[in-house]
Amino acid sequence: MNRFILEKEVQQFIKANRERSPTEIALKKSPFPNVSSAELASQIDGWQRSVKKLPTWAYSEGIYYPDKINLEQCSSEHTALIKQTLISKGSRVIDLTGGFSVDSCYLAQEAHEVIHCELNEKLSEIVAYNATILRVPNLICKATDGIKFLEESDDNSFDYIYVDPSRRINQGKVFLLEDCEPNIVAHQDLFFRKSKYVISKLSPLLDISTALSSLKHVKFVYVISLDNDCKELLFIQERGYLGETKILAIRLFADQLQSFEFTYEEERATLSRFSLPKHYLFDPDVAINKAGAFKSIGKAFGLGKIHQHAHLYTSDTLYPEFPGRIFEIKQVLPYSVLKKNNPFSQANIAIRNFPEKVDVIRKKHKIKDGGKTYLFFTTDVNNQLIVIECNRIF
Structure with missing residues (x-):
């Protein structure tokens, strides 16, 4: 950490040039003897990545x-806010894989202390410094291996x-839970000796069912x-939790939050109703x-449901609270009609259980x-290829 970057003149330069291209800054001579052009560019790039x-x-x-x-x-502030709601006020938390500390800082707003x-x-030095700027005095930084500290x-x-296992090992990506670092499957007994609750942030590419078969006492999956x-x-x-796992799908959009809760037992016991397209089309998040x-x-x-494998839904009733996009259907055409006489010169195209890709359809x-x-472009309940023309209303 180059503390010359924190000097007033350097900070003023970064602020005055933060809208410019970092590459452009990196290629020019630095106006400061103790801060390189590359360092200035890195700070500007960091600001630009952080704005949203x-x-x-x-x-x-x-x-x-x-x-x-x-x-x-690192996590975004939007997702860090979700994690903040998962802990009790005044609790003691350890973040085993701290990183840039976004999650830790939000957890610290509820916790008595976050290690x-x-x-x-x-990076640990940077986080400790930023914690003073952000006024998070109960964030205690340890430049050490989290598992060893635990x-x-x-x-x-x-x-x-709290743990966010690294999915990058030896410059390559891994996808199995046991291959991540730290191996949270192997350390479960250790975790439960030291704490009542374990919150693991995992890759969205991970198969949920596979993870549930590897992890014990899972009460919730978000x-x-x-x-x-x-x-x-x-x-x-x-x-010690032995009940069924509750699954919560959380949709964040336009500063709003929608949630949907269910269990896999409920999902297995449910029978779908199938239908040809009606007045409204519902596309789940x-x-x-x-x-x-x-x-x-x-x-x-x-x-x-329009087809078992399409995951598109329909109704004559509008449900504005549906967690996903909602459309008003204008017409439904057999795909064969489009082959002979295409009435659309411009449109937003989506495919659901359809044999051709979007770029192929466009061309x-x-x-x-x-x-x-x-x-x-999808398949209906009668296994016919169809095209649903619609306008988005939500």
Whole structure:
């Protein structure tokens, strides 16, 4: 950590140039003897990456930004807010894999104390400094291995263990839970000796059922999306819990939050109702689909499903609270009609259980992207290829 970056003149320069290209800054001679052009560019790049993802950091004077990989891997403030609701006020928390501390800082707003463990000494120093700027005095930074620190702590030292296992090992990505670092499957007994609760942030690519077969005492699984992009899975384990796991799909969009709760037992016991397209079309958010609520969501809103594998729903009744996009259907065409006489020159195209890809459809039928019209290319309950023309209303 180069503390010359924190000098008033350097900070003024960064602020005055933060809208410029970091590459442009890096290629010019630095006006400061103790701060390189690359360092100036890195700070500007850090600010630009944080504006939408971490606005509290971006608009706090004097924040020191780490390497871009640390910003890429950290949580957004939107998802950190969800984690903040999962702990009790006044609790003691340890973050085993601290990183840039976004989650730790939000947990600290509820906790009595959060121990932030980070192997990277430089990053740990940056986090400790930023905690003073952000006025988070109960964030205690330890430049150490979180597992080792936990092993040396007394049993029941913490109320919550928070861990975000690294999915990058030896420059490559891993996808199995047991291959991540730390291996939370192997350390479960250790975790439950030291804490009653374990909160694990896992990859959205992870298969939930597979993880449930590896982890003990899972009380909740949170599937969190932001603007229809699945961001992370949270597994909440409670020592001794033997009940059924509750699945919560959390949709964050336009500063709003929608949630849908179900269990896999309920999902298995539910029968879908199938229907040809009616007046409204309902397209579930990615969190609903990732969670696997394919039948439960239809039952909850009394919707008909267009096809078993399409995951599109329909009704003559409008349900504005549905967690996903909602469309008014204008017409339904057999795909064969489009082959002979295409009436659409421009449209937003989506495919659901359809044999052709979007780019192939656009090229074949000369349909430009954009406009107010939405076309869903899918298969109906009679196994016929159809095109649903609609306008989005929510």
